[in-house]
Amino acid sequence: MIRIDERSPTPIYEQIVQNFKALIAKGGLAEGDRIPSVRELSATLLVNHNTVAKSYQELERQGVIVSLRGKGAFVTKAAEEPGMERERLLRLRDELRRIAVEAHHLGVDSDKLLAWLQEEIKEYGKGRESDAEGAPSKQKD
Amino acid sequence: MRTKSLWYGMRPLLGREYAQARLFIFAVPIVHFLTLGLPRMNEWLWSEQSAGMIGRFQRNASAHGDLYRYVYDNGNHEVAGRLWLLLAAFVLALVQIGVERRNGSQELLFSLPYSRGRIFAAKWLLGASLFGGSLLLNTLIDAVVMAASPASHYFRADYFAVQFGYSLLVVLAGYSCALFIGTVTGSVASQTILTWVLAALPIVFVELLDASLQAHGIYMSRQGGYDSYSPMLWGDRIRIWLNFFGYASAQYLAITWVKAIFLIGLTIVSAGLGLLAYSRNPTENNGKLMVFKRGETVLRYGFVICASMVAGMLGTELFRLSAGDQFGYDIGFVLGCALSALGIRNLLRMRFKY
């Protein structure tokens, strides 16, 4: 559920914070669910307990979790939309980068690529964001 | 309260020492019995000669010295027992110090929250109680056998008390020395060799010195055999003083307070030196011939001097005809000095697995 990416430039404590938010966003953790204790998570991830504690403090500061003395820490509320949205946006950016690299290798120059993109935007552009998730562009490829 | 805490601080260490030498600890009293109690039983309870012996001691035991000769066999069983215990003391010291240097035990002990002095004291106490216990048990068995024998009329409680006390002093002195040698040597092999060399060294050294001085025309001991009526010289006295096996094999009537005091002194000095050396044990030198730099120096010079004297004696024999004794001796001495100095240098650099 929580995964640490060794190659990521993001500090580990921040990765844990993001991971928890993402997990809540995906519905893996719901309001009122107990999250693992610092000791448990530190042992499972093999991450220093001070680092885990720092993440939990940050999550609590952001109001994502609340810790009750002697009972553990609990998820306060269900996912806010932005968390999920940001993840999708990131995925979309990745997709675009992939297309740019691929175009470069196929000898498609920038102008042509831009023109193609304009065409797509004309058809699906703003206002129909919700289903512009990459599937149409795949078809065109 | 204090004694209680002392005991709690000692218990795990004694427990560990016991676990290390468990089999041995059971073997010692049994072997001791085989040398002391069993022969006595054989002599007085089961031997068919005992009827004849009763007559013999009835005829002869009236005089003081004869009592012990005929009834107690001069104390020779006790002497045999002491020699066995000395051998056991050597082996126990080897297990407690030399073997521990190699099998990680010493590192475990040193990492525990105890001073090294206390660890050494636990080792010594375990050995002392083992030998003391074995002596007490077997002396009691011996006494019971005597009391039940046809010679019970000649039962002397003080004989057993003296034998117990003196034997204990002999064994403790030997054990303390063996432990001390263990604390300055770095491996099982060097501890073994050095223990036996040092046991014999005082006598051998005096002999070598005697021969060396004789080659130069100086006489430190009387000439001729034991029958000689010439007076004892200082060399003769030194020989007697330094011969540990002379102490160990003293028959009953040869036991004196002077010997006992010498043994007590030897025990205190060697146990003290052992404690000091163990407290300062340079663990990183485990596996070397000697763990202390100073020990290496002593070994180096001692070896060179002894080897040179031996070479000098060889030289005396080889060059006897052409010139005087002194010439041959000196040639041999110089050659031996050079060769042994080279040899010991290489030996001290080596590390040994055992």
Place this chain on the structure above:
Amino acid sequence: MLKARHLSKRIDGKPVLTEVGFELEAGKVAGLIGRNGAGKTTLLKIMSGILDPDGGEVLFEDRSIHREPEAKRELVFIPDTPEAWYGYTGWGAAYMFGQIYPRFDPVYFKDTMNRFGLPLDRNIRHFSKGMRMMFSTALGLSTRARLVLLDEPTNGIDPIAKKQVLTLLMEAAADGMSLVVSSHLLEELERMTDAIWILRSGTVETHASESAAEGIVSKLQVVFQGDAPAAWLNSADVRVLDHIGRVYTLLLNVASGSTAAAELESMNPLLVEPLPVRLEDLYVWKLGGETYAN
């Protein structure tokens, strides 16, 4: 809690440690790294009182562990092999430690041995290498001592056993135990520790694990205009990790006083992309140039 000052040690006439000093706060985990033969084991043995330093002192709660060995009731050393327990069973070893360490927890010991699937009544000598290491760790942690020193706890054991041992360590740390772990597992150490101690030519450098390389070295992916500047790449402030085609991955000295970064900028490279600096990079940067210590 643990302090070392001016430690020095010579072995066989060669200096192994010179002027070593460090400090560890309660509840913190430190990773001790360095090349083979750099003196990691020597340092741990000095810290546990097995070896005497030639100079300097080790203080545990302000008491010298060499002058007052009783101070070690809350300090346990776990060597890289439990050779000293051959001939003992798990219970036997626990019985002895129970008499020595005031907070020894037999229940924890039993539970941990069960969790590892280790028999409590079998001679340690007959354990496999991984089992021995797990036993050692379980026994050492069962003392519930405040500071535990571990010498290569994962050396030569399989990945599952390794994970189990490290999990145990992290749990112990979360329970408030301080740990000093010597290891070559740089990736794991980076995550698990608060501080990294690099043992290098006889001294210890302390780095915070979170930003171990900050202000020391940075890692870049660079594409140069035209030919690669050989002189710059060979300078002492730059170390090339690899290059594929025209893309160079390199470590760059960013300590104050180094002009390497400015020089790179003046060369106007086509691409400069910073990469995250891992502990491994710092290790290579610090120790890569050294030949094997004897």
